[in-house]
Amino acid sequence: MVSGRVPPSRRPVIIGILNVTPDSFSDGGRYHDFDNALDHATRLVETGADLIDVGGESTRPGAERVPAKKEQGRVLPVIRELIDRGIRVSIDTMNASTAAAALDLGVVLVNDVSGGLADKAMPRLIAESGIDFVAMHWRGHSKNMTQLATYNDVVRDVRNELKHRVAALIVAGVDPAKVILDPGLGFAKTSAHNWQLLGRLRELETLGHRVLIGASRKRFLGELLPEDAPTSDRDPATSTISALAAESGVWGLRVHDVAGTLAALEVWYRWNNGRMPAPRPLGTSAPPPKLPAPSLPTPSSPTQSSPTPSSPSNGRKQQ
Numbered sequence: 001m002v003s004g005r006v007p008p009s010r011r012p013v014i015i016g017i018l019n020v021t022p023d024s025f026s027d028g029g030r031y032h033d034f035d036n037a038l039d040h041a042t043r044l045v046e047t048g049a050d051l052i053d054v055g056g057e058s059t060r061p062g063a064e065r066v067p068a069k070k071e072q073g074r075v076l077p078v079i080r081e082l083i084d085r086g087i088r089v090s091i092d093t094m095n096a097s098t099a100a101a102a103l104d105l106g107v108v109l110v111n112d113v114s115g116g117l118a119d120k121a122m123p124r125l126i127a128e129s130g131i132d133f134v135a136m137h138w139r140g141h142s143k144n145m146t147q148l149a150t151y152n153d154v155v156r157d158v159r160n161e162l163k164h165r166v167a168a169l170i171v172a173g174v175d176p177a178k179v180i181l182d183p184g185l186g187f188a189k190t191s192a193h194n195w196q197l198l199g200r201l202r203e204l205e206t207l208g209h210r211v212l213i214g215a216s217r218k219r220f221l222g223e224l225l226p227e228d229a230p231t232s233d234r235d236p237a238t239s240t241i242s243a244l245a246a247e248s249g250v251w252g253l254r255v256h257d258v259a260g261t262l263a264a265l266e267v268w269y270r271w272n273n274g275r276m277p278a279p280r281p282l283g284t285s286a287p288p289p290k291l292p293a294p295s296l297p298t299p300s301s302p303t304q305s306s307p308t309p310s311s312p313s314n315g316r317k318q319q
Helices: 034-046 068-084 097-106 120-130 154-171 191-199 201-205 231-248 260-271
Strands: 013-019 049-055 087-091 109-112 134-135 178-184 210-213 252-254
Touching: 013 034, 013 134, 013 260, 034 068, 049 068, 049 109, 068 087, 068 097, 087 097, 087 201, 087 231, 097 109, 097 120, 134 154, 154 178, 154 191, 154 201, 191 201, 191 231, 201 210, 201 231, 210 231, 231 252, 231 260, 252 260
Parallel strands: 013 049, 013 252, 049 087, 087 109, 109 134, 134 178, 178 210, 210 252
Antiparallel strands: none
């Protein structure tokens, strides 16, 4: 683990992304190989990841669904080995059967981009297991989600739809304290929608649940770069979003570049610490208290033609 950085208790949880798919949008299937996947997960932990999120089905725009058995064949061996190495793992899946198999291996969180809508058995599984559950805002599968990006006010609409999703999960028996919300950046959202959701994160936090942000390397960040730039060039923008999201009070960040994210959070942490008064050296007396400014006197002569001046308390302008 990295030492000398912002204390984990003072920053969002950092979730490292491990896609063990041959068609991942961000890494081109680089970690589909078992050994490469394990090596990459280990590096993510060594650079500061608190958790590794293992996924075996691509959710990029236009992606086709993967059968659950094939998904499990990709993710379960990797999860088993990572847990055996003492690494905390979450499972990124929409399939309840895959989630159940991963729970048997010891994962600590289920991350479902459909929020439990894609598989009707998922809410009951989460309720029975008592596991932490990421419920993302979702309107449909990747194959046709771009046609569903229609909103009156995207932040208000996403907030209301997440509120209804949480209510449905509670009816299914899920402990609301276990629910983590994800606004679903890039899922049935345009670039403008994504930026509005990020800029108004605090409105989502008023629902009273932990919030997870997954902006890492997504297409709307690629619009900030030359057309031929690799997806890894989106990491600096991702890290900036991570620091701004931390300032908004999010619970967690799901990222590819853990080192860059942690560096951005270090800047954010030290910046906020810099706002605090410098500590008083030992052995020195405390400065005398600052006395309030005296109120202006009220004229006593009734014949005085000038208006009576106001008397703000402590010399401060009234708000």
